[in-house]
Structures are given as structure tokens and as C-alpha cells.
Amino acid sequence: MTPRRVVVTGLGAVTSIGIGADEFLTGLRAGRSGAGPITSFDASGFDHSRACEITEFDAARFVTRLPLREYGRASHFAAAAARMAVADAALPVDDLRAVRSLVSVGTTDGESRDLDGLTRQEVELGPRRMDPVVARRVPAGLSVAAARELGLVDVEAVTLPTACAAGNYAIGYGYDAVRTGEFEFALCGGADAVCLKTFAGFYRLGTIAPERCQPFDRDRKGILTGEGAGMMLLESLDSALARGARIHAEVLGYGLNCDADHPVAPNEDSFARCVRLAHDNAGVTADDVDLISAHGTGTKANDVSEARAIRQVFGGTPPRMVSIKSMIGHTMGAASALAAIACTLALREGFIPPTINHVETDPECDIDCVPNRAIDADLRVVQNNALAFGGNNAVLILGRYEPDAAEARRAQRGAA
Numbered sequence: 001m002t003p004r005r006v007v008v009t010g011l012g013a014v015t016s017i018g019i020g021a022d023e024f025l026t027g028l029r030a031g032r033s034g035a036g037p038i039t040s041f042d043a044s045g046f047d048h049s050r051a052c053e054i055t056e057f058d059a060a061r062f063v064t065r066l067p068l069r070e071y072g073r074a075s076h077f078a079a080a081a082a083r084m085a086v087a088d089a090a091l092p093v094d095d096l097r098a099v100r101s102l103v104s105v106g107t108t109d110g111e112s113r114d115l116d117g118l119t120r121q122e123v124e125l126g127p128r129r130m131d132p133v134v135a136r137r138v139p140a141g142l143s144v145a146a147a148r149e150l151g152l153v154d155v156e157a158v159t160l161p162t163a164c165a166a167g168n169y170a171i172g173y174g175y176d177a178v179r180t181g182e183f184e185f186a187l188c189g190g191a192d193a194v195c196l197k198t199f200a201g202f203y204r205l206g207t208i209a210p211e212r213c214q215p216f217d218r219d220r221k222g223i224l225t226g227e228g229a230g231m232m233l234l235e236s237l238d239s240a241l242a243r244g245a246r247i248h249a250e251v252l253g254y255g256l257n258c259d260a261d262h263p264v265a266p267n268e269d270s271f272a273r274c275v276r277l278a279h280d281n282a283g284v285t286a287d288d289v290d291l292i293s294a295h296g297t298g299t300k301a302n303d304v305s306e307a308r309a310i311r312q313v314f315g316g317t318p319p320r321m322v323s324i325k326s327m328i329g330h331t332m333g334a335a336s337a338l339a340a341i342a343c344t345l346a347l348r349e350g351f352i353p354p355t356i357n358h359v360e361t362d363p364e365c366d367i368d369c370v371p372n373r374a375i376d377a378d379l380r381v382v383q384n385n386a387l388a389f390g391g392n393n394a395v396l397i398l399g400r401y402e403p404d405a406a407e408a409r410r411a412q413r414g415a416a
Contacts, residue, residue, distance in 0.1 A: 006178045007401060009245040010089030010233030011341050012081035012189075015328050016052040016226060019062075021088055024338075025345045027327065028353040029374050034328050035212060035224055041116065041196040046203060048210040051194050052226035052329030066149040072111035072137045075145035077229035077334070078191035082146035085187060085231040089245060093150055100154040102183045104173045105142040105231075106166025106190035107159060108332035108388075113195040114138050142191050146231070156183075164295070164330070165386035166190050167230065167337025168394035172254035174234045184239055190337035191229035198332065199225050205264065207299045212357045213330075215296035215323035216303050216365040223297050226329025230337035232344070249344040252381070252397040253282030259391035266305040266387050272312040275383070278395035279313075284381055286314045289397075291352055291377070293339045293384045294369075296323025297330055306385065307365040320368045320377075326356045336386035340396055343382040347400045352377045 013020060016034025017027030027034075034052035043049030054077075059068050062080035071079070082103070086093060114137045121130045143157035156177075162169045167190030174186030202208050207222040214220040240247055255277030259270035279285060295306055310318045324342050325331075331338055342353055351374050358371035384396040 001181055003179045004181060005237035006175050006234050006251045007237050007240050008232050008248045008251065008344055009235055009240050010085035010091065011248060011344060012084030012088065012231040013338060013341050014054060014057060014077045014081050015228040015338060016054050017327050019057065020084055021341065021345070024341065025349065028324065028342055028345065029351065031354045031356045031372060031374060032327060033212070033356060034226065040113070040194045048208065050211060050224055051199065052224055053194050054227055063149055065151060066145055069133060070137065071145050072114045073193040074107065074109070074111055074113070074191045075142050077193065077227070078105050078142040078231065079145045079149035081189060081191065081229035081231035082187050083149055085233045086150060089233045091233065096185060097151055097153065099184050101152060102156045102174055102177045102186040102188070103143040103147045103152070104158045104160060104170040104186065104188040105146060106170040106333045106337065107142055107161055107192055108163045108166060109192050109195055109198055110142070110161065111137050112197045113193045116196045146187060162392050163388035163390065164332055164335055165388035165392045165394040166333040167335060167340065168254065168384060168386040168396045169256065171232060171251070171337065171340055171396055172256065172394065175251045175254060178234050178236055184235060186234040187231055188234060189229065189231035190334040192227055192332035192334050194225055194227040209298060213298040213326050214357045215294065215298045215326050215355055216307070216361055216367060216369045217358050218360045218362045220298045220300065220303065220362070222299050223325070224329040226331040228328065228331050228334050228338060230334055230341045232341065247401040249347045250399045250401045252284060252399045254278050254394065254396045255281055256394050258393065261391050264389050266302055267391060268305040268309040268312070270391060271306065271309040271387060271393050274393040274395050275309065275313045278383070278397050282397035284397060288381045289319050289383050290379045291346065291382045292319050292321040293343050293382065294321045294323045295385045295387045296325055296355070298325060302387065303362065304364045306387065307367055318367060320352060320370050322353055322355045322370045324353055336384060336394065336396070340384050340398065343384050343398050347379050347382055347398060350376060350378060
């Protein structure tokens with residue numbers, strides 16, 4: 001069977017700078033910051049305690065079928081973003097229910113926020129007084145929550161816990177499933193909620209920034225933890241054209257690898273190999289890529305390693321490379337999914353979101369990170385980077401939808 005082209009027809013975003021794809025787009029264009037004092041847990045014992053929390057999310061406003069008490073905050077995010085993506089695609093839910101579909105959701109923490117609460121109850125009240133309903137929420141089924149919210153019954157629901165690269169993993173899984181004809185539709189992305197466990201872990205590593213996240217800046221001091229969900233509806237190009245759907249972008253391919261080199265430190269050679277795998281899978285070259293959405297955490301180690309890996313592949317003058325973590329923080333398993341949505345919006349709208357909080361680029365990074373203000377740009381191919389603890393790397397390649405995209409890229413290379 002000839003592999004099918006896969007397009008993005010629906011977007012759902014729950015972020016600290018905007019809920020819904022349109023509000024997220026507005027936040028990206030404005031270079032809005034989602035950072036503020038932590039309210040999710042008592043952070044009084046920490047020297048600094050800021051994060052990118054979603055302060056105005058009312059699950060009951062966005063989730064209509066899911067029994068909220070049975071699911072945790074990350075599941076609420078995933079369910080809400082999935083419903084938004086289907087609505088954005090103008091796909092009647094009954095049509096989605098009528099066919100076998102896929103839901104794949106990446107995560108780092110699952111429902112660790114509930115685990116934090118149970119741990120506190122066990123210490124303060126004893127194990128017999130732990131809330132059994134909350135305990136049942138801990139084995140997170142984020143994909144099940146999304147499927148249940150939409151009333152899907154003939155569905156494969158997969159939750160992928162590949163840490164901070166999980167969103168790209170989930171989208172790649174969905175791309176393959178639609179491309180091969182196994183499914184007509186795939187809802188895929190990532191979700192996570194701010195929790196004490198993850199904040200304290202990064203704090204002990206010395207990688208939590210006191211005030212703001214400054215990727216690629218000479219004076220960067222680390223990450224701000226964040227939360228949210230990003231979900232995309234993928235379908236075959238034939239399906240999208242047949243139903244007259246709006247096509248936001250095309251998924252061209254992806255690459256995955258795991259070097260298992262170090263628990264937390266990135267391996268630049270391994271990541272460079274992952275980028276090349278993604279280019280080969282997508283049928284593009286480094287010269288085709290107009291923009292890189294960086295993993296860009298704002299830590300000393302990540303930003304230099306990522307920039308060096310990119311120069312291995314692209315040479316001395318890589319494309320512009322931006323980090324939306326400067327705005328929404330590190331949303332863990334949702335990070336690359338939300339970045340993929342940002343890439344899709346950038347392709348569709350013809351702009352590049354900024355890397356905010358930028359003062360002076362670190363000479364060891366030596367990239368154009370589009371500091372502080374969005375710019376207009378004619379984008380055809382965008383690369384979305386994701387690196388994770390344990391050496392898990394995932395790179396997604398997205399393209400502007402064109403009837404014959406491959407021929408257009410060849411013509412562009414010939415003209416150059």
C-alpha cells in the first residue's frame with residue numbers, strides 16, 4: 001500500500017498564555033509570559049518558587065462527559081485539549097465515533113500532582129486515611145480520559161511516558177498509524193500538570209530559575225516548570241480533502257533515538273543523529289528547514305549541547321531557533337506537543353514566535369533565537385526538537401500544506 005500523506009486538521013491547546021488554539025496564537029505573537037508565583041502547592045521552603053501555572057482553567061467549562069472526580073488535573077487538560085482539537089477540525093464527534101481511531105498522549109508525570117497529595121495524607125493522617133478515589137487516579141490514563149470525554153468506543157488509547165520528548169513520540173505514533181492506513185484519525189499530543197515532585201527534583205538539580213526562563217541567554221539560570229496540554233487531530237490528506245477540512249499543516253516525518261548515555265545530561269552527537277533520522281524520514285534536507293523550534297530549556301547544559309548538535313547537521317549558519325519555553329515554561333510531556341502546535345500556527349500564519357526574556361546570546365550557543373518580538377516569515381518546513389532524560393530524543397518535521405510539497409521543495413532547492 002502506498003503510504004498516505006498525513007495532515008493536521010485540528011488543534012487543541014491548554015497553556016498558561018492562552019486556552020484554545022486562537023488564544024495560544026495570540027499569546028505567542030505577543031510574546032506573553034505565563035510565569036507567576038506558585039499556587040499549586042506550598043513552596044515556602046524554597047528560595048525561589050515561580051512556575052507557569054494555568055490559573056484560569058475550569059475543567060467543567062471545557063469537559064462535558066468525563067467524570068471529573070475520577071480523573072486528575074493532567075487528564076482534565078488532555079480531555080479538554082482533545083475536545084478542542086476535534087471541534088477545531090469541524091469533525092462531527094459522531095463521525096469520529098463511527099470509525100476506529102487512535103488516541104496517543106505523551107506525559108512525564110502523569111498524575112503526580114495526586115501522588116503529592118496522597119503522600120501528604122499518608123504522612124499526616126496515616127495510610128488508612130488516604131483518599132481512595134484520588135489513589136485510583138494515580139495510574140494515569142490520559143489517553144483513556146481523552147477517549148472517554150469524546151465517547152470513543154472503538155479506539156486504541158496509548159499513554160507514552162517518554163518524559164520531555166513524549167509529545168513528539170505521541171505525534172510520531174499517530175503519524176505512522178494514519179500514514180499506513182491503520183487509522184483514519186489520530187488524536188495525539190501530550191499533557192502534564194505542575195507538581196511538587198517534579199519542581200523539587202529540578203530544584204535539587206540546581207536547574208530552577210529564580211525569576212524567568214532565558215533560553216540561549218548568556219545569563220540563563222534554568223527552567224520554570226509549567227503545565228498544560230496540546231492535542232492535534234491528524235488524518236489522511238484524502239480524508240481531509242473529501243470532507244472539505246481546513247488543513248493547518250502537513251506532518252512530513254519524524255526521528256527517534258535513545259543513546260542511554262546519561263540519566264539527565266544531553267548527548268549532542270546522539271541528538272544530531274536523531275535530527276538526521278528525522279530529515280531522512282521526512283524526505284527533506286537541512287537546507288529545506290526554515291525554522292527550528294528548540295527544546296531550549298534555559299539550562300546551561302541543554303542549550304549549548306542542542307546548539308552544537310544543530311550546527312553538526314546544519315553547519316555554521318543554522319536556521320533561526322526559538323524556544324517557546326521562555327513563555328510557557330517547561331510543560332514536561334506536553335512540551336513538544338505544544339511546540340508542535342506553535343510550529344503549525346507559525347506555518348499557517350507566516351510568523352516566528354519570539355524567545356522572550358532575552359538580553360544577550362551566549363557565544364557558546366551562537367544562534368538567532370528571534371529575541372523578544374515575533375517576526376513575519378515565509379515558512380515551508382519547520383523542525384520541532386525534543387530531548388528527554390535517559391537520552392530519549394524525538395524530532396518532528398512539519399510542513400506547510402501544498403498539493404505537491406515534495407516537488408515544491410525540489411523546485412525551491414533548484415532556484416537556490
